[in-house]
Amino acid sequence: MGRGCALLVVAVLCFLSHFEGACGATYVVGDRRGWTFNVANWPDRKIFRAGDVLIFRYNPSFHNVVAVNPADYRSCAAPRASSTLTSGNDRVTLKRGLNSFICTYAGHCQAGMKIQVSAT
Ligand SMILES: [Cu+2]
Numbered sequence: 001m002g003r004g005c006a007l008l009v010v011a012v013l014c015f016l017s018h019f020e021g022a023c024g025a026t027y028v029v030g031d032r033r034g035w036t037f038n039v040a041n042w043p044d045r046k047i048f049r050a051g052d053v054l055i056f057r058y059n060p061s062f063h064n065v066v067a068v069n070p071a072d073y074r075s076c077a078a079p080r081a082s083s084t085l086t087s088g089n090d091r092v093t094l095k096r097g098l099n100s101f102i103c104t105y106a107g108h109c110q111a112g113m114k115i116q117v118s119a120t
Pocket of ligand 1: 062063064103104105108109113
């Protein structure tokens, strides 16, 4: 099979199954500022797809990343059992639908350290 055909097959697989990692775009949350306060509007006017990867860059001494449901996103709360990302350079693959993340350090989410991304 020729190279062009192989590329087409990959493209079709991506389209059909949102192949994790193989095809998705990668975004650094907050761009140069990284994962920090007032980042909540960073997703505006961007188009995200399931399988795209978000990279959260931050100082792990002061911040973290917790995936939450939409209600907890609005109220800036996270269930105690939530798994918390703490590496300072965390990669998260988006799933279809709403993907919501907050920092659970006191007051940070309320200060806009939260993002909600809708992936198609
Ligand atoms: Cu924080």
